[in-house]
Amino acid sequence: RQEGGRRVFDLTATAGERRLKSGRATTTWGFDRGHLGPTLRATRGETVLVNVRNDLPETTTVHWHGMHLPAAMDGGPHQPIRSGETWSPTWKIDQPAATLWYHPHPHGRTAHHVYRGMAGLFIVDEPAASAARLPSRYGVDDVPVIVQDVNLDDDNQLDEGYSRIADVGILGDTLLVNGTVGPYFTVTTERVRLRLVNASPARVYNFGLSDDRPFALVGTDGGLLPAPHTTERVQLSPGERAEIVVTARQGERIVLRSYPPALGLDPINSRITGGDDRFDVLELRAADQLSPSPEPAATLADPPRLGVDATAPATRRFELAGTTQINGLAMDMNRIDFGVVRGTTEVWDVISPFPKPHNFHVHGTQFQVLSVNGVAPPPELAGWKDTVYTTPEVPMRLAVRFSEYADRNVPFMYHCHLLLHEDKGMMGQFVVT
Numbered sequence: 001r002q003e004g005g006r007r008v009f010d011l012t013a014t015a016g017e018r019r020l021k022s023g024r025a026t027t028t029w030g031f032d033r034g035h036l037g038p039t040l041r042a043t044r045g046e047t048v049l050v051n052v053r054n055d056l057p058e059t060t061t062v063h064w065h066g067m068h069l070p071a072a073m074d075g076g077p078h079q080p081i082r083s084g085e086t087w088s089p090t091w092k093i094d095q096p097a098a099t100l101w102y103h104p105h106p107h108g109r110t111a112h113h114v115y116r117g118m119a120g121l122f123i124v125d126e127p128a129a130s131a132a133r134l135p136s137r138y139g140v141d142d143v144p145v146i147v148q149d150v151n152l153d154d155d156n157q158l159d160e161g162y163s164r165i166a167d168v169g170i171l172g173d174t175l176l177v178n179g180t181v182g183p184y185f186t187v188t189t190e191r192v193r194l195r196l197v198n199a200s201p202a203r204v205y206n207f208g209l210s211d212d213r214p215f216a217l218v219g220t221d222g223g224l225l226p227a228p229h230t231t232e233r234v235q236l237s238p239g240e241r242a243e244i245v246v247t248a249r250q251g252e253r254i255v256l257r258s259y260p261p262a263l264g265l266d267p268i269n270s271r272i273t274g275g276d277d278r279f280d281v282l283e284l285r286a287a288d289q290l291s292p293s294p295e296p297a298a299t300l301a302d303p304p305r306l307g308v309d310a311t312a313p314a315t316r317r318f319e320l321a322g323t324t325q326i327n328g329l330a331m332d333m334n335r336i337d338f339g340v341v342r343g344t345t346e347v348w349d350v351i352s353p354f355p356k357p358h359n360f361h362v363h364g365t366q367f368q369v370l371s372v373n374g375v376a377p378p379p380e381l382a383g384w385k386d387t388v389y390t391t392p393e394v395p396m397r398l399a400v401r402f403s404e405y406a407d408r409n410v411p412f413m414y415h416c417h418l419l420l421h422e423d424k425g426m427m428g429q430f431v432v433t
């Protein structure tokens with residue numbers, strides 16, 4: 001809806017009932033009749049306004065994961081929406097075309113809210129991205145694939161229990177794609193673009209096709225890669241996204257699967273945190289006649305080039321040890337960990353020394369991976385990122401550019417996106433001044 005020069009969206013957080021399998025319906029939460037949320041979409045240069053009404057019985061928030069915006073619009077733990085209230089953030093979209101997403105972020109409760117189904121896509125478009133020649137008819141050859149894992153009890157209700165030994169949070173045995181168990185998609189074009197979103201609380205997926213055919217990885221968290229990367233696997237930890245283009249042959253059936261992910265842990269820790277697990281994610285059923293699709297362009301986007309500011313502090317170091325702290329401190333809503341200067345770029349070193357899986361996400365920005373274990377990043381980390389898996393003992397160096405929006409009173413978050421860890425305090429906050 002257009003109103004006063006702005007694109008306006010209305011979201012209402014409510015509980016709902018969802019028939020996931022035979023038997024009783026499952027009680028869920030969400031923004032679209034009580035499960036997941038509508039795909040929001042806006043073009044670079046537009047100003048958006050979102051009215052978020054909370055009809056849930058408790059306080060929530062809605063965070064725009066991956067979005068460049070003022071901290072007061074970010075929807076983190078400092079922008080609570082109490083039951084019965086409406087929050088109306090507004091900002092100007094100014095970043096490359098990308099697959100972003102939105103989800104709640106109430107401090108200490110994020111895992112519960114997301115697990116119950118509160119998540120949706122926010123697609124940023126940009127006219128310049130059409131030169132990439134990617135499939136872009138939404139629902140026809142450009143398909144959202146929001147992946148979540150749940151455990152259903154004997155009565156089909158969501159089981160929120162998790163192993164205290166693994167201590168990563170809920171690992172489900174039932175996969176949902178866009179809220180559906182056992183989904184398939186009818187492919188009618190030679191090429192189909194899948195926008196993969198890991199919206200799970202803890203599980204790392206390693207996506208590939210059932211016949212191991214290569215596909216093109218064309219986009220990561222914050223935008224298109226400089227060039228398509230032909231690969232057979234793409235691994236996503238919680239919060240990460242990837243856009244892939246799959247080439248289909250007429251009449252065939254292929255399955256998008258998740259293969260055992262490379263977590264970089266010892267065998268026992270790997271097994272208890274999902275490192276041996278496999279799933280069928282989405283069946284692709286190709287029609288007997290496929291309409292032609294162009295091949296993606298050889299150059300998709302400009303590579304990120306962030307010059308580190310001479311005035312920036314040497315490096316900041318973030319150590320993700322245990323499951324509740326960063327640099328030895330648990331999140332405190334009243335403690336600002338540091339301040340950065342607006343529009344500058346800093347070098348951040350992230351290290352996860354203890355044999356637990358973690359990842360690292362920064363709000364309000366897209367960053368560039370400068371190195372992994374001291375060497376140039378692999379092709380899948382060559383584009384804009386906002387969340388990276390931090391393999392234990394493998395240091396990552398990031399170039400992080402901060403927003404142009406200064407606000408010394410409202411912080412942005414950085415945290416582990418395994419939602420149990422985030423909720424337990426593996427999170428910190430910084431302000432842009």
Ligand code: C2O
Binds near residue numbers: 065
């Ligand atoms: Cu997607 Cu602070 O999170």
Ligand code: CU
Binds near residue numbers: 063064065362364
């Ligand atoms: Cu975020």
Ligand code: CU
Binds near residue numbers: 357358359417418422
């Ligand atoms: Cu973690």
